[in-house]
Amino acid sequence: MGRTPCCDSKVLKKGPWTPDEDKLLVDYVQANGSGNWRLLPKLAGLNRCGKSCRLRWTNYLRPDIKRGPFTPEEHKSILQLHAIVGNKWSMIAAQLPGRTDNEIKNYWNTNVKKQLRQGQAAAVGEQAALASLGGGAASCPAARHMAQWETARLEAEARLSLLSGTTSVATASVAASSSSSSTAAAGGAEAPPDIYLRLWNSEVGDSFRKSARSAAREDQEPANASDEAAPVSATFARPGDDSSAASNVTAAAAADEYQVFLDLAAEDFELFHGRHGGFPLFPAVDMLGETSLYTAFD
DNA sequence: AAACAAATCAACCGCAAACTT
DNA sequence: GAAGTTTGCGGTTGATTTGTT
Numbered sequence: 001m002g003r004t005p006c007c008d009s010k011v012l013k014k015g016p017w018t019p020d021e022d023k024l025l026v027d028y029v030q031a032n033g034s035g036n037w038r039l040l041p042k043l044a045g046l047n048r049c050g051k052s053c054r055l056r057w058t059n060y061l062r063p064d065i066k067r068g069p070f071t072p073e074e075h076k077s078i079l080q081l082h083a084i085v086g087n088k089w090s091m092i093a094a095q096l097p098g099r100t101d102n103e104i105k106n107y108w109n110t111n112v113k114k115q116l117r118q119g120q121a122a123a124v125g126e127q128a129a130l131a132s133l134g135g136g137a138a139s140c141p142a143a144r145h146m147a148q149w150e151t152a153r154l155e156a157e158a159r160l161s162l163l164s165g166t167t168s169v170a171t172a173s174v175a176a177s178s179s180s181s182s183t184a185a186a187g188g189a190e191a192p193p194d195i196y197l198r199l200w201n202s203e204v205g206d207s208f209r210k211s212a213r214s215a216a217r218e219d220q221e222p223a224n225a226s227d228e229a230a231p232v233s234a235t236f237a238r239p240g241d242d243s244s245a246a247s248n249v250t251a252a253a254a255a256d257e258y259q260v261f262l263d264l265a266a267e268d269f270e271l272f273h274g275r276h277g278g279f280p281l282f283p284a285v286d287m288l289g290e291t292s293l294y295t296a297f298d
Numbered sequence: 299a300a301a302c303a304a305a306t307c308a309a310c311c312g313c314a315a316a317c318t319t
Numbered sequence: 320g321a322a323g324t325t326t327g328c329g330g331t332t333g334a335t336t337t338g339t340t
Contacts, residue, residue, distance in 0.1 A: 016308070016334080038325065054326075055309065090328060105329075106307050114305090 013047045017056055021046060025053055026061050059102045066098025070107055078104060078112065 017025075028044035034057065037050035046053060059065075070078070074096055081092045089101035089108075096104065 014310075036325080051311090051326085052309075058327090059308075087329065101328075102308075109330095110306060 011047070012041075012049050012052075014052070017060075021048070022056070022061060025057060029057060029061075055102075059100045064098055065100065070099075070111075074099065075112075078108065082108065082112075 013021075024044050024046050028040065032043070034040065034054070037054040040046075040050055041048045041053050044053070048056075077096060078092060081095055085091050087105075087108075089105045093099050093101040093104050
């Protein structure tokens with residue numbers, strides 16, 4: 001496919017915007033709408049490329065931009081959404097009204113990454129002690145995410161196998177992974193597709209597994225490389241699952257942690273309910289009795 | 299007060315999807 | 320359906336600000 005340079009002119013201005021330029025852009029967009037970004041600079045009397053104008057408008061000048069530090073709720077949402085979709089900043093931004101993808105990206109690359117690094121550093125000390133309990137990865141954020149995903153996947157498979165009756169989980173998983181809206185639409189009478197399975201088998205889940213594994217490997221190698229063969233999910237087993245390595249952890253503690261994860265997962269589901277394809281969720285959402293973020297925003 | 303380091307964030311760049319002809 | 324064009328996205332850069340010595 002052909003592609004012309006974004007800015008064909010050699011003398012277009014770059015760098016920080018002046019208040020005058022901002023005013024020209026705001027005045028023009030408010031009067032005429034954004035329309036064609038390529039033509040906009042000329043029409044607005046700006047010596048900038050259209051791309052630069054669009055970026056300035058969407059990331060800074062838009063009237064609905066929310067300034068100021070991120071709230072704890074926003075922080076939490078970013079963490080949860082990032083755990084699901086990864087570096088899809090625009091998708092994350094879509095769930096945080098007034099926040100831009102650029103802002104969230106910057107926030108992630110500075111604050112959140114820093115916090116995760118600090119958490120990992122703190123975990124190094126704990127890992128040595130926990131290794132003897134068979135829970136070496138418990139404090140590592142990346143490994144914990146991985147464990148959550150794995151547990152969720154297993155739970156989803158079990159749930160799906162109950163729902164689908166004669167249909168094998170493997171078949172359902174493949175269908176879910178290649179799934180499409182047409183599949184969902186055509187199968188209106190089928191059991192609802194499972195968000196965990198769909199996400200887990202999608203590119204999102206795939207990229208998550210890759211990044212989480214490599215991160216977990218980096219975290220664990222110095223401490224206990226021999227543990228790599230053990231399934232990560234074993235560190236996050238359900239209470240009462242005596243076949244797992246987590247049997248070393250007390251049942252009460254495991255139950256608490258498992259409940260926390262279920263809560264987290266339920267919140268994740270709510271965040272996606274009605275958006276990004278609008279695939280239906282399992283009934284747990286309704287059982288929560290909480291207001292979805294979406295309904296709050298809509 | 300000066301020098302340096304670290305953190306922050308606006309803006310740029312290149313790619314690819316989406317759209318138009 | 321191919322080619323051309325526009326738009327949106329994610330990664331990265333670099334200037335500025337803030338903190339520390």
